[in-house]
Amino acid sequence: MNAPTTQIEQLAADPDLQAVARVLAGEVEAFELIVRRWQTPLINMAWRYCRDRHRAEELAQEAFVRAWRGLASWRQESAFSTWLFALAANVFRSDLKRFPAVSVPFEEAAEPSTAARQHDILSEAQLCESVRSAVLALPQRYREPVVLFYFQEMDVDQTARIMKLPPGTVKARLSRARDLLRQRFPQLGRTLAAHPSGLLATQKELQP
Amino acid sequence: MNRLEAHNTEEANVAIDRLLASEPELAPSSGFLAAVMESIRDEAAAPPQIAFPWKRVLPGAVVIAGLVAWSGYEASHWLAPALREWIMNPAPIQLNLAHLTGPVSGIAFAAGVALLSWLISARLIRRA
Numbered sequence: 001m002n003a004p005t006t007q008i009e010q011l012a013a014d015p016d017l018q019a020v021a022r023v024l025a026g027e028v029e030a031f032e033l034i035v036r037r038w039q040t041p042l043i044n045m046a047w048r049y050c051r052d053r054h055r056a057e058e059l060a061q062e063a064f065v066r067a068w069r070g071l072a073s074w075r076q077e078s079a080f081s082t083w084l085f086a087l088a089a090n091v092f093r094s095d096l097k098r099f100p101a102v103s104v105p106f107e108e109a110a111e112p113s114t115a116a117r118q119h120d121i122l123s124e125a126q127l128c129e130s131v132r133s134a135v136l137a138l139p140q141r142y143r144e145p146v147v148l149f150y151f152q153e154m155d156v157d158q159t160a161r162i163m164k165l166p167p168g169t170v171k172a173r174l175s176r177a178r179d180l181l182r183q184r185f186p187q188l189g190r191t192l193a194a195h196p197s198g199l200l201a202t203q204k205e206l207q208p
Numbered sequence: 209m210n211r212l213e214a215h216n217t218e219e220a221n222v223a224i225d226r227l228l229a230s231e232p233e234l235a236p237s238s239g240f241l242a243a244v245m246e247s248i249r250d251e252a253a254a255p256p257q258i259a260f261p262w263k264r265v266l267p268g269a270v271v272i273a274g275l276v277a278w279s280g281y282e283a284s285h286w287l288a289p290a291l292r293e294w295i296m297n298p299a300p301i302q303l304n305l306a307h308l309t310g311p312v313s314g315i316a317f318a319a320g321v322a323l324l325s326w327l328i329s330a331r332l333i334r335r336a
Contacts, residue, residue, distance in 0.1 A: 028249060040235065040236060047234050053234065060236075064248070065244075068251055150225075
């Protein structure tokens with residue numbers, strides 16, 4: 001008697017499970033609950049892949065349509081969000097392979113040579129945007145772990161599950177990506193430490 | 209790496225972590241939800257995809273595969289010795305119609321089978 005009770009408790013507790021069960025029972029409109037809940041994360045995830053708002057919404061919409069088609073294939077072994085993000089990552093990756101996002105070459109990402117010039121020329125916001133744009137210019141194998149790891153408070157294990165890679169590989173790629181960014185923006189640490197602002201209000205503890 | 213370099217590296221790593229984790233959040237545009245649900249309703253209303261008719265195709269495919277294999281065998285059976293002989297003793301090729309009776313009847317039979325299978329498949333498609 002325990003197993004059915006646990007299933008019912010799970011269903012009552014998890015809004016995603018409830019919505020998926022209703023959709024699978026033929027209630028199309030219940031999918032709106034899923035879209036409402038996950039539209040902002042999916043658009044933001046797509047934005048981090050392409051940094052183009054219009055395209056991010058198109059990609060997120062495509063991800064929702066694929067999720068609809070494949071909803072029955074979610075085996076509930078992992079969280080709904082993990083399944084959805086993995087599916088979305090596949091959609092974004094394959095779309096960007098066909099039509100790459102416009103980005104400057106990594107070596108050309110704006111980075112004045114000294115901290116003083118940096119302070120003069122670029123405001124902190126511009127510096128932040130330069131670094132974020134430089135992420136888009138990273139080689140694909142380093143870019144995707146960075147995009148996923150820093151998105152939605154994910155940890156290395158979640159990132160690894162979404163990318164279907166061992167956690168050690170994800171850690172190594174994150175570390176390499178950070179090395180590349182640090183080499184490209186050597187003054188970054190000092191500049192941002194000297195000018196802490198609301199732009200960096202949210203902190204994420206990580207040292208894989 | 210000296211202590212200063214290690215400190216700078218650490219400082220830069222912390223800055224990168226903080227910067228990338230603190231990206232401003234985009235809000236969906238007003239029509240996004242409606243657009244997604246419209247696509248979903250279209251998907252739901254679309255008739256289910258027609259499965260590939262393997263049962264009907266399979267016999268034809270087996271016949272075609274058999275014919276191709278048989279043609280290959282016949283071709284090697286008839287051509288290989290002649291080709292070997294010609295390589296060993298290159299001479300102008302003389303057409304002897306009497307030798308062609310066998311292959312011609314084979315080709316005619318294969319063409320007949322192909323025509324028959326085409327007629328059957330056309331009829332099946334019309335019925336479907």
